[in-house]
Amino acid sequence: MSRERHKEKTDKAPAEDEVSKNTDEYQCSGHVETDFPGLCALLDMKDIPTVITRQPASSITEAEGGLAEDSQSKLNAAPFWSKPCLQVELMENEDPLSANKLKVLGWKVDEKIAKVLQKMFPSLSKLQSLQFWQAGLTDRMVVSLVDTVSLCSNLRAVTLEGNHLPEHSYHLLLSEDSTLTHLSLRNNRMGNQGAQLIGSALSTTRSANKNLLSLNLAFNSIGDAGATHIAQGLRFNRSLLILSLCNNHIGDSGAAHLAAILGEFALTHEEVVERRKMLLERTQSVDSEEPADQLPSVASSSSLNKEESKGKKKEISKKEEKLAANKENPKSPKKSSDIKIQSKVGKQGDQEKALTAQEQEESVEMVNPLLDQPVQYRDGELFLPGNKVLDSLNLAGNRITKKSLPLFLTSLEMQGEGEGLLRLSLQRNRFPPDCEYFVKITELMTLRDALKKKSS
Numbered sequence: 001m002s003r004e005r006h007k008e009k010t011d012k013a014p015a016e017d018e019v020s021k022n023t024d025e026y027q028c029s030g031h032v033e034t035d036f037p038g039l040c041a042l043l044d045m046k047d048i049p050t051v052i053t054r055q056p057a058s059s060i061t062e063a064e065g066g067l068a069e070d071s072q073s074k075l076n077a078a079p080f081w082s083k084p085c086l087q088v089e090l091m092e093n094e095d096p097l098s099a100n101k102l103k104v105l106g107w108k109v110d111e112k113i114a115k116v117l118q119k120m121f122p123s124l125s126k127l128q129s130l131q132f133w134q135a136g137l138t139d140r141m142v143v144s145l146v147d148t149v150s151l152c153s154n155l156r157a158v159t160l161e162g163n164h165l166p167e168h169s170y171h172l173l174l175s176e177d178s179t180l181t182h183l184s185l186r187n188n189r190m191g192n193q194g195a196q197l198i199g200s201a202l203s204t205t206r207s208a209n210k211n212l213l214s215l216n217l218a219f220n221s222i223g224d225a226g227a228t229h230i231a232q233g234l235r236f237n238r239s240l241l242i243l244s245l246c247n248n249h250i251g252d253s254g255a256a257h258l259a260a261i262l263g264e265f266a267l268t269h270e271e272v273v274e275r276r277k278m279l280l281e282r283t284q285s286v287d288s289e290e291p292a293d294q295l296p297s298v299a300s301s302s303s304l305n306k307e308e309s310k311g312k313k314k315e316i317s318k319k320e321e322k323l324a325a326n327k328e329n330p331k332s333p334k335k336s337s338d339i340k341i342q343s344k345v346g347k348q349g350d351q352e353k354a355l356t357a358q359e360q361e362e363s364v365e366m367v368n369p370l371l372d373q374p375v376q377y378r379d380g381e382l383f384l385p386g387n388k389v390l391d392s393l394n395l396a397g398n399r400i401t402k403k404s405l406p407l408f409l410t411s412l413e414m415q416g417e418g419e420g421l422l423r424l425s426l427q428r429n430r431f432p433p434d435c436e437y438f439v440k441i442t443e444l445m446t447l448r449d450a451l452k453k454k455s456s
Contacts, residue, residue: 023115028123030097032088035123039116049084049113055094083107091126101129108136118144122151130155134162142169150179157182168194174201174209184216195226202233202240205274205370214242218394227254234261236369238389246425247397255395255404262390262420263411266381267370275370275382282371388415392423400429405437412444422449 023042028035033051040048089101102117102124109117109132121127130149137145142165149155158173158180170185171194188194198217202209222230227250234240250258267275369384376383405426412421424445431438 023119026119028120030099030123030125032086032099032102032120032124033096035120036086036116039119040112043112043116045112047084049086049107051086051088053088053090053096055090055092089129098126099124100126101131102127103131103133104135105131105133106135109141111141114141114144118148121148124152126154127152128154129157129159131159132161132163133159137163137165139165139167139169143172146172146175150177156180159184160188161186162188164189165194168197170194171197171201174198174212174215176201176207176209178209179211181211181213183212183214185220186216187219190217190220190222190226192223192226192229194220195222196229199226199229199231199233202230203235203237205236205271205368208237208239208368210239212240215240216244217248218244218246220248222248222250222254224249224251224254226250228257231257231261234258234387234390235265235384237387238369240390242392243390244392244394245398246394250395250398250400252399252401252404255398255400256407258393258395259404259407259411261387262393262408263386263414264376264383265386266383267375271370272382275375278368278371386411386415386420388420390421392425393421394423394425395429396425397428400426400431402431402435402437405431405435405441409437409441409444412441417448420448421445 023039026035026039026042028039033053036051037048084107085105087101087103087105088099089103090096091098091100114137137160142160146169149158156179160170160173161184165188168190170188170190173180173183185198195217198215202212217230222245227245227248230243230245231254234243245258373385408424408426412424415421422445424441426438426441427433
């Protein structure tokens with residue numbers, strides 16, 4: 001019997017190799033309605049999902065951003081598998097080769113479908129958005145997805161909702177070289193371990209994600225420990241604008257860490273050591289004409305104070321230059337995306353200005369907040385300005401009590417007028433709506449919100 005089984009396996013192996021070879025040799029055209037069924041047929045699939053092409057005006061509202069964020073009962077419902085259907089949304093020119101969005105909604109993706117999609121993605125040059133809602137993805141599929149989406153030059157938004165990954169591979173989408181600007185990871189039963197990996201992907205003392213603008217972690221199982229890791233990742237991240245942690249399990253401990261990074265915070269011993277190393281590296285890279293006595297001492301605290309004051313003066317000079325260049329819009333964060341837009345403004349033949357903008361972009365991307373931000377030395381500690389880039393923080397529907405509200409108010413007041421958060425959502429937590437500090441925070445946010453301020 002064992003010989004017969006072995007013979008069956010050896011007979012199947014050449015057939016499988018032939019199928020794989022045919023799939024690898026298939027040249028995708030970028031036309032989903034042709035490529036998808038063609039590749040599925042090569043894999044000898046019997047029930048091939050239908051491809052439905054839609055125009056932007058007729059796209060389904062519910063599918064656009066998953067379900068409404070307050071529809072907790074639907075989000076937490078058990079996965080259901082509907083009839084397989086691959087939704088493709090074209091750009092306004094209706095060109096079949098201009099697939100703009102690809103959606104898998106409510107049906108299970110198996111290994112063969114994943115292989116077909118992986119083969120197709122590089123040919124979809126116009127693809128900007130990719131959505132998998134309750135698609136039964138596995139960690140292995142997400143790892144392959146990460147390797148493939150990097151070849152999609154225009155892909156900026158990825159939605160993975162209702163896909164529980166035991167190995168928490170979500171953080172791979174936030175790598176330092178990732179070009180994604182919008183990532184939604186709602187309703188994935190993500191806990192503190194997944195949040196820890198995401199926090200490290202947002203930033204460490206040496207690396208940081210520089211392109212992600214919005215991150216949605218709502219309707220998960222992130223607790224105080226997970227929120228602490230996310231807060232740690234926000235210490236040196238200067239790109240993220242919108243973060244949603246609503247409907248998780250965050251209490252006062254996690255909220256306190258999130259509040260702390262909004263205002264001035266003290267550097268840890270490890271961060272101080274890392275800062276000194278980077279200062280030394282930066283000084284050694286300066287021209288050899290610089291006097292040797294300007295090198296910072298790693299062992300002397302008095303030398304550190306001198307170096308900090310020098311760095312502060314340099315930072316003030318940089319800050320004045322940035323303020324002068326952005327006088328008309330002081331709230332606008334100095335991001336690489338802004339510089340890219342600015343470089344496109346003006347005459348097309350102005351190559352010198354475009355080159356200057358490109359150089360500024362590269363310099364901004366390389367700056368580490370540990371070196372770029374002015375520090376203050378007092379009471380034996382170094383203090384760094386908090387994260388003033390984050391515009392919106394949603395903590396609604398958690399387990400925060402009124403104990404944490406004074407911490408948020410203090411950090412918000414420390415940020416100053418025209419800086420920092422514009423929206424802080426704390427509704428549906430464990431304090432009454434008429435709580436004194438909650439009322440003060442609401443009033444402060446109303447004044448800060450540019451839209452509300454303009455309408456008033």
